[in-house]
Amino acid sequence: MRGAILVLSGPSGAGKSTIINHASPNIGDYYFSISTTTREPREGEEHGVDYYFVTHMEFEEGIKAGDFLEYATVHGNYYGTSLKPVNNALDEGKLVIFDIDVQGHRLVRAKMGDYVTSAFITPPTLSELEKRLYARSTDENSVIERRIDNAKEEIKALNEFDFIIINDTVEEASKQFTMIANVARLKQSAEELENFILHWEN
Amino acid sequence: MRGAILVLSGPSGAGKSTIINHASPNIGDYYFSISTTTREPREGEEHGVDYYFVTHMEFEEGIKAGDFLEYATVHGNYYGTSLKPVNNALDEGKLVIFDIDVQGHRLVRAKMGDYVTSAFITPPTLSELEKRLYARSTDENSVIERRIDNAKEEIKALNEFDFIIINDTVEEASKQFTMIANVARLKQSAEELENFILHWEN
Numbered sequence: 001m002r003g004a005i006l007v008l009s010g011p012s013g014a015g016k017s018t019i020i021n022h023a024s025p026n027i028g029d030y031y032f033s034i035s036t037t038t039r040e041p042r043e044g045e046e047h048g049v050d051y052y053f054v055t056h057m058e059f060e061e062g063i064k065a066g067d068f069l070e071y072a073t074v075h076g077n078y079y080g081t082s083l084k085p086v087n088n089a090l091d092e093g094k095l096v097i098f099d100i101d102v103q104g105h106r107l108v109r110a111k112m113g114d115y116v117t118s119a120f121i122t123p124p125t126l127s128e129l130e131k132r133l134y135a136r137s138t139d140e141n142s143v144i145e146r147r148i149d150n151a152k153e154e155i156k157a158l159n160e161f162d163f164i165i166i167n168d169t170v171e172e173a174s175k176q177f178t179m180i181a182n183v184a185r186l187k188q189s190a191e192e193l194e195n196f197i198l199h200w201e202n
Numbered sequence: 203m204r205g206a207i208l209v210l211s212g213p214s215g216a217g218k219s220t221i222i223n224h225a226s227p228n229i230g231d232y233y234f235s236i237s238t239t240t241r242e243p244r245e246g247e248e249h250g251v252d253y254y255f256v257t258h259m260e261f262e263e264g265i266k267a268g269d270f271l272e273y274a275t276v277h278g279n280y281y282g283t284s285l286k287p288v289n290n291a292l293d294e295g296k297l298v299i300f301d302i303d304v305q306g307h308r309l310v311r312a313k314m315g316d317y318v319t320s321a322f323i324t325p326p327t328l329s330e331l332e333k334r335l336y337a338r339s340t341d342e343n344s345v346i347e348r349r350i351d352n353a354k355e356e357i358k359a360l361n362e363f364d365f366i367i368i369n370d371t372v373e374e375a376s377k378q379f380t381m382i383a384n385v386a387r388l389k390q391s392a393e394e395l396e397n398f399i400l401h402w403e404n
Binding site (some may be wrong): 031072122124125148150152155156158159162163164165166180182183186188190193194196197199200202 | 326354381404
C-alpha cells in the first residue's frame with residue numbers, strides 16, 4: 001500500500017512544530033516535507049532542515065521543469081514543495097506531513113486529493129495568537145502584524161480542512177494530532193480501492 | 203460541542219458487530235442507533251436491542267410523520283432510522299454509530315453529512331465472506347445467496363466511504379475501528395466552525 005499525505009496549516013505561532021515534535025514518537029514512520037524558499041534564512045534556520053534555501057533563479061528553473069507539487073509567492077518570496085521526495089516517500093509507504101498555508105493546501109488537494117487528510121491548527125483565540133507571537137519575538141513588529149493579518153484571512157478557510165485542532169494545551173493538541181496522523185494512514189486512493197474491488201471476487 | 207455520527211456499512215458476515223463489541227471499551231461514550239424494521243425477528247433477536255420490530259402500518263405512519271432520518275425497502279421489508287434518538291444523542295455530545303447499508307449511508311450523508319464519518323467493513327475476499335456466512339448458518343441457503351449477491355453490489359460503493367476496514371483479523375480491524383471512531387468525534391459541523399471563526403477574533 002502506498003503512503004498518505006497529512007497537510008497541516010495554521011498561522012505561524014499556532015504551535016505546529018511543537019505539536020509535531022511532541023507527537024513524533026507516536027505516529028510511526030513519516031517524512032516531513034521540507035519546503036523550498038527564496039526568502040532569507042532566519043537566525044538558527046538551517047538549509048535542508050528548516051527549508052531548502054535557493055535563489056530566485058533556481059526556483060524559477062524548478063517551476064519551468066515542473067518540479068513543484070505546489071508553490072506560491074508570499075510577501076515577495078517563493079515557497080514551494082518539490083514533488084520528487086513526496087512521491088518517493090509515498091512509494092515507501094510513509095506518511096508525508098506538510099506544513100503549508102491554506103493556498104498550498106488547496107493546490108495539494110487539487111493534485112493529490114486522493115492521498116490527503118488535512119488539519120488546521122490554531123490557538124483558541126486571536127488574542128492568544130498575538131500573545132504567543134510577541135512572546136516568541138523572533139520577528140520585527142511589522143512582520144508580526146503581517147502574520148496576524150494573514151491569520152485573520154487564513155482562519156476563514158477553516159471549513160476546507162478535514163479537522164481543526166485548537167491548540168489550547170500542547171498535550172491535548174498532540175493527542176488529537178496523533179489520532180489524526182494515524183487515521184490518515186488508513187486513507188486509500190481511488191486506484192487502490194478499484195484494485196481491491198477487482199481482486200475481491202477472486 | 204455536539205456529537206458526531208459514524209456510519210458503518212458492509213455485507214452481513216463482515217463482522218461489524220464483533221468489531222464494535224471488541225472496540226467498545228476504547229471508544230468512549232456512544233449511542234448505537236437501533237434500526238426499525240418490519241421484517242420478522244430471527245431466533246434470539248430482541249425488540250429494542252437488535253431492532254425495533256414494527257408492523258407495516260406502524261412503519262408507514264412513521265414515514266408520513268417524518269420520523270425517519272433514512273429508510274428503505276430491502277427484500278420486501280422496511281428498514282429505517284428514527285431521527286429523534288439520533289438528535290438527542292448528538293445533543294448530549296455522543297458519538298452515534300449506525301450499522302446501515304450503502305443506500306442508508308447515502309441518505310444519512312445527504313441529510314447530516316456535516317456530522318458523518320463513514321467506514322465500509324468487509325472480509326478480505328468474497329470467498330472468505332461466503333465461508334463465514336455458511337459457517338454462521340443462521341440463515342437458509344437462499345438467504346445466504348441473496349446476501350452474497352448484495353455484497354457483490356455493495357462492494358462497488360466502497361469509494362463513497364471515508365475509510366475501508368478489511369476485517370482480516372478481529373484485533374487489527376478493531377484497532378482501526380477504534381482510531382476511526384475516536385477521530386470521528388473531532389469532526390465539527392459547518393455551523394460549529396462558523397461559530398468558532400466568529401468568536402475567534404474576540
